[in-house]
Amino acid sequence: MEAFNNLMxxxxxxxxxxxxxxxxxxxxxxxxxxxxxxxxxxSALALMIPITFAMEPSSGLILMAGVYYGAIFGGSTSSILxxxxxxxxxxxxxxxxxxxxxxxxxxxxxxxxxxxxFIGGTVSIVFLMLVAPLLGKVxxxxxxxxxxxxxxxxxxxxxxxxDKSLVKGLIAAVVGVMISIIGIDLQTGxxxxxxxxxxxxxxxxxxxxxxxxxxxAEVFYMLLRGGGGKEQPRNAIGSLKLTGxxxxxxxxxxxxxxxxxxxxxxxxGAGATIGSFLGYSMEKRLxxxxxxxxxxxxxxxxxxxxxxxAACTGSFVPLLTLGVPGSGTTAVLLGALLVxxxxxxxxxxxxxxxxxxxxxxxxxxxxxxxxxxxxxxxPLIAKILDMPRPLLLALILIFCxxxxxxxxxxxxxxxxxxxxxxxxxxxxxxxFPAAPLILALILGAIMEESMRRALQISGGDWSIFIDKPIxxxxxxxxxxxxxxxxxxxAIAGVRAQA
Amino acid sequence: xxxxxxxxxxALCLALVAVGYLAMAWQIPNFxxxxxxxxxxxxxxxxxxxxxxxxxxxxxxxxxxxIPDELDPNEQxxxxxxxxxxxxxxxxxxxxxxxxxxxxxxxxxxxxxLSFGLAWxxxxxxxxxxxxxxxxxxxxxxLTMTKVMDVYLPTGILPL
Numbered sequence: 001m002e003a004f005n006n007l008m009x010x011x012x013x014x015x016x017x018x019x020x021x022x023x024x025x026x027x028x029x030x031x032x033x034x035x036x037x038x039x040x041x042x043s044a045l046a047l048m049i050p051i052t053f054a055m056e057p058s059s060g061l062i063l064m065a066g067v068y069y070g071a072i073f074g075g076s077t078s079s080i081l082x083x084x085x086x087x088x089x090x091x092x093x094x095x096x097x098x099x100x101x102x103x104x105x106x107x108x109x110x111x112x113x114x115x116x117x118f119i120g121g122t123v124s125i126v127f128l129m130l131v132a133p134l135l136g137k138v139x140x141x142x143x144x145x146x147x148x149x150x151x152x153x154x155x156x157x158x159x160x161x162x163d164k165s166l167v168k169g170l171i172a173a174v175v176g177v178m179i180s181i182i183g184i185d186l187q188t189g190x191x192x193x194x195x196x197x198x199x200x201x202x203x204x205x206x207x208x209x210x211x212x213x214x215x216x217a218e219v220f221y222m223l224l225r226g227g228g229g230k231e232q233p234r235n236a237i238g239s240l241k242l243t244g245x246x247x248x249x250x251x252x253x254x255x256x257x258x259x260x261x262x263x264x265x266x267x268x269g270a271g272a273t274i275g276s277f278l279g280y281s282m283e284k285r286l287x288x289x290x291x292x293x294x295x296x297x298x299x300x301x302x303x304x305x306x307x308x309x310a311a312c313t314g315s316f317v318p319l320l321t322l323g324v325p326g327s328g329t330t331a332v333l334l335g336a337l338l339v340x341x342x343x344x345x346x347x348x349x350x351x352x353x354x355x356x357x358x359x360x361x362x363x364x365x366x367x368x369x370x371x372x373x374x375x376x377x378x379p380l381i382a383k384i385l386d387m388p389r390p391l392l393l394a395l396i397l398i399f400c401x402x403x404x405x406x407x408x409x410x411x412x413x414x415x416x417x418x419x420x421x422x423x424x425x426x427x428x429x430x431x432f433p434a435a436p437l438i439l440a441l442i443l444g445a446i447m448e449e450s451m452r453r454a455l456q457i458s459g460g461d462w463s464i465f466i467d468k469p470i471x472x473x474x475x476x477x478x479x480x481x482x483x484x485x486x487x488x489x490a491i492a493g494v495r496a497q498a
Numbered sequence: 499x500x501x502x503x504x505x506x507x508x509a510l511c512l513a514l515v516a517v518g519y520l521a522m523a524w525q526i527p528n529f530x531x532x533x534x535x536x537x538x539x540x541x542x543x544x545x546x547x548x549x550x551x552x553x554x555x556x557x558x559x560x561x562x563x564x565i566p567d568e569l570d571p572n573e574q575x576x577x578x579x580x581x582x583x584x585x586x587x588x589x590x591x592x593x594x595x596x597x598x599x600x601x602x603x604x605x606x607x608x609x610x611x612l613s614f615g616l617a618w619x620x621x622x623x624x625x626x627x628x629x630x631x632x633x634x635x636x637x638x639x640x641l642t643m644t645k646v647m648d649v650y651l652p653t654g655i656l657p658l
Contacts, residue, residue: 164563165555165558165561165564167551167554167555167558168555168564170547170551171512171548171551171552171555174544174547174548174551175548177544178519178541178544178548181540181541181544185537187537188529188533188536188537190526190527190529190537192526192537192541193519193522193541219589220586220589223582223585223586223589223620224569224582224583224585224586225569225570225582388617388622388624389620390616390617390618390620390621390622391617391622391627391628391631391632393616393617393620394612394613394614394616394617394620394632395613395631395632395635397589397593397612397613397616398609398612398613398632398635398636398639401593401596401609401612402609402639402643405600405605405651406643406649406651409650411597411598411600411601414593414596414597414600415593415594415597417593418590418593418594418597421590422590425586429566430504430508430564430565430566431561431563431564431565448540451535451540452535452539452540455534455535455539456533456534456535458534459534460534460535
């Protein structure tokens with residue numbers, strides 16, 4: 001009852017005309033910016049800081065929350081239509097979204113993404129509202145050993161979900177971690193693998209690798225397969241309507257992934273990316289038609305989309321209740337709140353209920369806007385597929401260049417982009433999955449930090465990872481997630497021989 | 499002598515990378531104060547893991563998905579500059595050229611030229627539409643980024 005009263009108080013704030021306008025503007029701007037490969041939620045939120053500076057804190061955070069989940073949803077659009085995820089949290093959406101688009105069902109994939117995002121977001125808001133303080137306590141009990149084990153589990157889950165060779169998946173993951181540690185070691189100030197290049201001191205940005213491995217490699221692959229030189233038959237956008245059977249098919253994956261995504265989002269460092277990958281992985285394992293994942297299965301779009309939006313909401317839990325940002329994006333949000341004179345933490349629910357409950361209520365309104373805004377826009381957005389292929393390929397290249405250059409202003413990064421494009425092409429030709437590399441790149445630095453902090457606590461004793469029950473169980477699950485596909489394959493081999 | 503398969507060739511290349519990576523890991527300087535874990539530990543773990551995985555890859559039989567498909571013979575019969583691999587090489591060279599010329603000639607000219615030129619090279623022959631779309635998209639992005647988002651992009655030879 002108390003939560004209900006608080007929520008009503010929050011709606012009183014969120015439904016003020018100016019705040020409704022801010023939610024609408026935030027969701028709209030976030031969706032548009034998120035659609036552009038290269039401009040993700042962090043860039044979008046950073047751009048909003050000057051705008052929110054003079055606002056009431058509750059209004060400022062309401063606007064930024066709208067931008068955040070708008071950008072995550074917008075990112076799924078470029079993943080589905082162009083196989084160019086500008087946002088890490090929508091990489092998993094491209095696995096089945098892009099094949100669906102190629103089969104002429106782009107409209108359906110985008111509609112599923114819109115519905116799943118809406119439901120994932122809404123379900124997770126209920127969780128956020130009811131159990132935020134409790135979940136904050138669970139998340140804060142995670143030490144470095146548990147975080148390291150969680151990262152390992154995130155990686156092995158992604159490797160094991162690939163249809164491709166397990167060994168090649170693991171190699172891709174190791175290479176991703178190797179890329180992530182390039183630059184100055186923040187704990188000791190030591191340069192590692194920079195080859196003396198000043199440009200590499202800060203490491204290699206996620207965007208350069210993601211756009212190279214996915215978008216540029218896709219362009220190269222199409223050029224190699226003759227997609228550039230001649231007109232190809234147009235893929236129809238297809239209907240936005242879902243059949244009753246399709247709705248039934250995606251209902252359970254959306255429900256499960258919403259809950260999973262929320263809990264993943266609560267854990268600092270995990271967030272939308274791991275949430276979406278875990279959601280995808282879980283549904284692939286549970287589905288009877290799991291072998292069609294990666295080839296255009298609608299559940300493969302619904303699960304990561306519900307999970308990533310739910311995780312976005314989940315990531316507000318540590319931010320609002322503990323003052324700990326769980327991701328780069330919520331770190332920007334924290335910075336914006338501090339600029340506005342609000343210090344998030346356990347006392348904020350009591351001291352600034354207008355901010356806490358106003359944001360929660362605005363999330364409900366924002367999710368409705370997200371659906372209302374995006375469904376009518378889908379046919380317009382999907383028109384991008386009608387563009388002649390040679391022109392589209394050239395424009396994807398330009399988007400990649402602008403995304404990278406607009407972020408770093410570095411010609412060196414453009415050359416790195418080309419390098420990763422060629423690496424992505426090689427990986428694709430020789431059967432290496434790209435997803436483990438990208439996830440490892442995102443997790444690598446946190447993984448190393450957690451591992452080193454854990455070993456420092458234990459004085460270099462590796463048994464710390466199995467002495468702690470949560471860490472031990474996470475590692476056991478990680479090993480099982482790798483072993484199960486091998487056992488399955490062995491059983492299938494024995495059956496085939498019998 | 500038995501010929502090596504695709505996986506074995508890849509495994510040898512990756513093993514070489516792993517050995518080089520490990521050699522560099524051993525050259526990472528130690529932190530002046532003694533610590534249980536230093537900057538070189540994680541790279542060493544990664545290097546040995548990659549070496550071990552290379553060995554496993556060497557022993558793994560390649561499947562159909564591990565071997566690149568044959569290229570279309572009709573595409574291969576085209577003039578040298580239009581063959582599939584030539585398209586990849588020329589696009590790569592165009593990107594290098596773009597990166598080098600971006601600052602001197604400016605974002606709008608460099609990006610429009612790259613977009614128009616590549617679309618033409620890939621076979622799009624409606625030059626008017628090509629120019630209009632290339633220039634329109636580049637200008638829209640340029641104005642959005644410079645005027646709305648306050649992101650600086652090089653103006654080069656144009657007084658924009």
